[in-house]
Amino acid sequence: MTGDFFAPQGKIKIIKGRCISLIGDDIDTDRIIPARFLKCVTFDSLGSAVFEDDRKDLKGKHPFDLRINKNSSILIVNSNFGCGSSREHAPQALLRWGIRAIIGESFAEIFYSNCVAIGIPCFTMDKISINTIQEKSEKGLIFDIDISEAEARATDCKFKLEIKSSSRNMFLSGEWDATSTLLQNIGLIEEKIKQLPYVKLNDDFSK
Amino acid sequence: MSQYTLFDKVWDLHKVADLPGGSSQIFIGLHLIHEVTSPQAFGALKDKNLNVKFPSRTVATVDHIVPTDNQNRPFKDILAEQMIDTLEKNCADHKIRFFNIGSGSQGIVHVVAPELGLTQPGMTIACGDSHTSTHGAFGSIAFGIGTSQVRDVLASQTLAMNKLKVRKIFCENKLTDGVYAKDLVLHIINQLGVKAGVGYAYEFTGPAISELSMEERMTICNMSIEGGARCGYINPDETTFKYIKEKKCSPKNQNWHLSVNWWKSLVSEENAIYDDEIIIDAAKVEPTVTWGITPGQSVGINQKIPELNDLSKEDQFIAGEAYEYMGFNPGQEIKNTPIDVCFIGSCTNGRISDLRVASKIVKGNRVAPHIKAFVVPGSEKVAKEAINEGLDQIFKKAGFQWREPGCSMCLAMNPDKLKGNQISASSSNRNFKGRQGSPNGRTLLMSPAMVAAAAISGKVCDVRDFLKK
Known part of the structure; x- marks a missing residue:
């Protein structure tokens, strides 16, 4: 885990860091951060609890405990990563441990949108490329991820990444931090609520 | 791209704007909040010096952390x-x-x-909880969101989203x-897989669905997310209207x-176009029980836990993990598996009809x-x-504990937890590793009737044997 925590801010264009490989399909958010750690009113203390039960189980051999992975920031995963509970505590715990980008075969939907909302770009690649990167990561692999080009570059190789164009645009422009963008349309929002049949037709809704 | 489905109609109605990045800004008609995923969102509002835009469109209750034995305040657990x-x-x-306790x-x-x-057809509904898909049972578009999105809904009553495909x-x-x-929804998830729904809204339809009560429909839509679909829905019909009529917050006169x-007018048109269509034969579904660590790893009560070779290559890795974690052998029968704990409750199966069936x-x-x-x-x-x-008496007389309302052992953020490697028969929705509060606890998901039968016989059994008696 890195020392001081700095939350992502503004435009995100390049992410440089060491890769950490975590093998397995359908890794759910209960595993990323078990429910007992959700008893909190801030996210501040979540970093050290990431994968707590899996790590205890592996007694120091979990990727998040291996010395080689210390200070890693690019997580390499397999398919359907982050399935299950919508808890944003999961990507928040990864972020606070030091993860700044994730590359995987596929992501669960709510986890993906939570990552966008807190400034962690998620990229997808085919299974074979992921397996290649996971093997290389175990020996030490440093990537320069260029979000605009959707490319991950290392000293001796480079990989094409996939990212939804709307997500890519949001990271490049800083609009991933969505609140202010949404509030720019406040006039349209106020118009919209007046048009909705269920708002017009229900005096009892607020009872 | 889908057209003329309920999803398309509700989506179009709620679209506020196209955002510069390419996603859409969607108005949220009903926002539900609870104690676990909202505090940081309110904190962020404060940091940004923002207010709640339409307070009457947000409704709160407390569920995840409440103890179910003694609800006196202050709770024993300080957190x-x-x-x-x-x-x-x-x-x-x-x-x-x-809506607080009491x-x-x-x-x-x-x-x-x-x-x-509060839940009505044609609404968009969001909540910081993945099982928000439940509300789709009424023909609303309902989905789980994270805390940053809770903040956005509080501040603007809208979200930035990409349109889903419809299956x-x-x-x-x-x-x-x-x-x-x-059983039907566990079967569907087993057939399609736990990731098939990513990027999709699921429209459940057909005679087997029309026949279901609203509470049963909620069970189906609730578990859409376990099949990867953030949102699942059912077109509204007379059953829906009958359920809503005369409820406290429903329209009157x-x-x-x-x-x-x-x-x-919102119902999917006959000529609606879907991104994908599949058919499930409801008559072939048996009482279904999960044997593994994802809700897709299930079998009919008379089937055996699959061998590795029975499974597709993609499913073999997680199956291997599941055998080891659960302590089950490939090819073993699920029937007669001894049980330690039986839990009837949760947002999947904690409604009055569930308790009636189990009782x-x-x-x-x-x-x-x-x-x-x-x-x-x-x-x-x-x-x-x-x-x-008198259902509480029936349960108590039989040796069940009767508790106060809450999420309880579905996710064990409260004192209700498995211990060690105990195995539960549970009417909840997730059998993930550690889900029910013990890092090596094991969960078998099934219907409330099957949980009741397991409680009586002490092991997994076929509830139909009880119905014959």
Whole structure:
């Protein structure tokens, strides 16, 4: 885990860091951060609890405990990563441990949108490329991820990444931090609520 | 791209703008909040010096952390007390309706909103909880969000989203006796897989769905997310309207008739275009039980736990993990697996009809001696109704514990937890590793009737054998 925590801010264009490989399909958010750690009113203390039960189980051999992975920031995963509970505590715990980008075969939907909302770009690649990167990561692999080009570059190789164009645009422009963008349309929002049949037709809704 | 489906109509109605990045800004008609995923969102509002834009469109209750044995305040667990206290303060500060413990309407958020009549067809509904898909049972577009998105809904009543594709899941024929909505949805997830729904909304339709009550439909939509679909829905019909009518927050008088007409116009058209369509034969579904660590790893009660070779290559890795974690052998029967704990409750199966079905199995029987069995009503209203019908007495007489409403052992953020490698028969929705509060605890998901039968016999059994008696 890195020392001081700095939350992502503004435009995100390049992410440089060491890769950490975590093998397995359908890794759910209960595993990323078990429910007992959700008893909190801030996210501040979540970093050290990431994968707590899996790590205890592996007694120091979990990727998040291996010395080689210390200070890693690019997580390499397999398919359907982050399935299950919508808890944003999961990507928040990864972020606070030091993860700044994730590359995987596929992501669960709510986890993906939570990552966008807190400034962690998620990229997808085919299974074979992921397996290649996971093997290389175990020996030490440093990537320069260029979000605009959707490319991950290392000293001796480079990989094409996939990212939804709307997500890519949001990271490049800083609009991933969505609140202010949404509030720019406040006039349209106020118009919209007046048009909705269920708002017009229900005096009892607020009872 | 789908066209003329309910999803398309509701999406289009709620679209506020196209955002520069390419996503859409969608208005959220009903926002539900609870104590676990909202405090940081209110904190962020404060940091950004923002207010709640439309406080009347947000409704709160408390469910995840509440103890189900002793609900006296302050809670024994200081952290749990801090969370409910924070929610109380945030709701008071921002003038948000809060159905607190003792209000008569507290309970699991996905049980409470429908029973108050807040959940209605044609709405967009969001909540910081993945099982928000439950509300799709009414023909609304309902989905789980994270805390940053809770902040965005509080601040703007809108979200930045990409439109989902729509998969039609046509359930032909009818469920047979002793087979319930839970079995059907577990079967669907098994057939399609836990990731098939990523990027999709699921439309459940066909004769097997039309026949279901609203509560059964909620069970189906609730578990859409376990199949990867953030949102699942059912077109509204007379069953839907009948359920909503006269509820506290539903439209009344002339508005009722206008609403019903509008709701009818939302139904997917006959010539609707879907991104994908599949057919499920409901008549072939058996009482279904999970054997693994994802809700897709299930078998019919008379089937065996699959061998590696029975599974596709993609499913083999997680199956290997599941055999090891669960301590089961490939090819082993699921029937007769000994059980330690039986849990009836949750947003999937903690409603009055679930308790009625389970109580029929339990009535006149005794819980097997080594079993800890407990019933957690989904809400204060469910509890009241059950007590009025004497269901609590039936359960208690049989040796079940009767608890206060909450999420309880579905996710074990409260004192209800498995211990060690105990194995539970559970009417909840997730069998993930460690889900029920013990890092090596094991969960078998099944219908409430099957849980009741397991409690009596002490092991996994076929509930249809009880119905014959």
